[in-house]
Amino acid sequence: MKPLLETIRPTTFIESAKLKDHLGLDITIATETFQHTGSFKFRAAYNLASNVENDTIITASSGNFGQALAYACKLLGKKAVIVMPDTSAKVKIDAIRNYGAQLDLIDTNKIGRNERVEQLAAEMPEAYQASAYDDQFVIDGNATLGDELAEHGFDAVLVPVGGGGLISGVVTGLKRKGSRTEVYGCEPLLANDAARSFRAGEVIANEKEPQTIADGARTISLGNLNWPIIQSGVKDIIEVSDENIAEALRMYFNLANLKCEPTGAVSLGAILEDKERFSGKKICLVVSGANVDPDIYRGLI
């Protein structure tokens, strides 16, 4: 078994003069779109799958964690069982199938993802139940991105937020490296449970799965392990309209030659919400992934 740091691909830093000039900001992009399976989730999934002793791992995933776990399990000779909404991006469904995982597609109007995982876990008592974000192995895996970001002395990094797995990892990594970089969460306005939780000082959940175009952020609430890390380690959480998420995706395409998925564009979308806020600062935008259906992408660019 290869150690995590030999298996993950370091993030790809991109500086686009066109994007910087267009926004008048000192922007560096840290893109996880070329990470194995096309998103940061592989960091989490490989760390988890290589550390638990179970041979079968069950998870609920809107797609990217499922894909990452399926690939990690393939590399490690384990079995992945993936529960995901039947509305998930087709490329994500196909990819998971191709990695040899067992797929369980559900109608989220009829049954919750976690509920279905519980059902499957009862059927497979030997399996490990992995949360895509609320799991220490997941946070530790994602912390490797924080380690990398710590080397660059950014004033601020902006990170997309769904269940909080990535941002809690980034905070953890930066902190253990002694970095003073500030961390901002960036969340779709239509799925703003993390922003509301941050303001309220306690975890507030969405009533149902939110229908933002950022499908990777359609989570009900932050995880129990993620919340205290976010509450104490994040500077603010910025809410981003779906219009600005789409505009950010287009800007990446046109100005930085970067293909990303809507969720990956949320951190640039946060800049578009208030361009003045980060003026004069050396900022880093984390792009979390790029797995998007061509039909949806075509409509957005």
Place this chain on the structure above:
Amino acid sequence: MKPLLETIRPTTFIESAKLKDHLGLDITIATETFQHTGSFKFRAAYNLASNVENDTIITASSGNFGQALAYACKLLGKKAVIVMPDTSAKVKIDAIRNYGAQLDLIDTNKIGRNERVEQLAAEMPEAYQASAYDDQFVIDGNATLGDELAEHGFDAVLVPVGGGGLISGVVTGLKRKGSRTEVYGCEPLLANDAARSFRAGEVIANEKEPQTIADGARTISLGNLNWPIIQSGVKDIIEVSDENIAEALRMYFNLANLKCEPTGAVSLGAILEDKERFSGKKICLVVSGANVDPDIYRGLI
């Protein structure tokens, strides 16, 4: 003035498990899509603009060299005059304008690009006339990519061919590093002057500007300085149908999360022409650039 090697961005190497599995080949992508101005041409343009003494530089360019020269001249405080067909990708035209260059759009059915450059040169005798490929500064600048590729011990690298500036640079760089990597040119079938020249042993020109979707390869013929380097240093030149160029562009989008322009996809297109040819070899596909109009890209994915 910053030296070339501090100014250019090293190429971005990507390995996509999905692409490798899909084709059953050991493929590494070397993409210049994140190079300054979105293509390898910046290597050439910056090297040229920083080495000639003239304050004004005139060139004919289908877009990427023009854009790169415009940006290089902006960085160096020089004036760029760019002649390009009025059918060039709109993003390329806009970008050149934004870099502050003087634009000269022509109807190539009425006047040749080089002819127009001659007219302008007569009006501006103090200017340097730069070929996008047939210039020693251009070849030397592009050779820096060959230097980088030499570090990786590839069996073969596949390089898109238009006027031959990139491939002659790659051959030059690999050679001076003592690399034994074989170099293959990849050319649109609709613009196959280089392949025909290679077979004939002498430079053969296209009768008029070819209308392949790979707009970066719509050149009339190889350059005089490029030809001997190609003839002696290239293993073969593979002709690629426009269908396979389009399919390759789609594969990059879907399997590697890579946005590229049609010309950039020609090297993967060459693989699709004959998948068996590179079986068992460690190959590298050079992706030359990513500046493509959203409308065209939308139609292709």
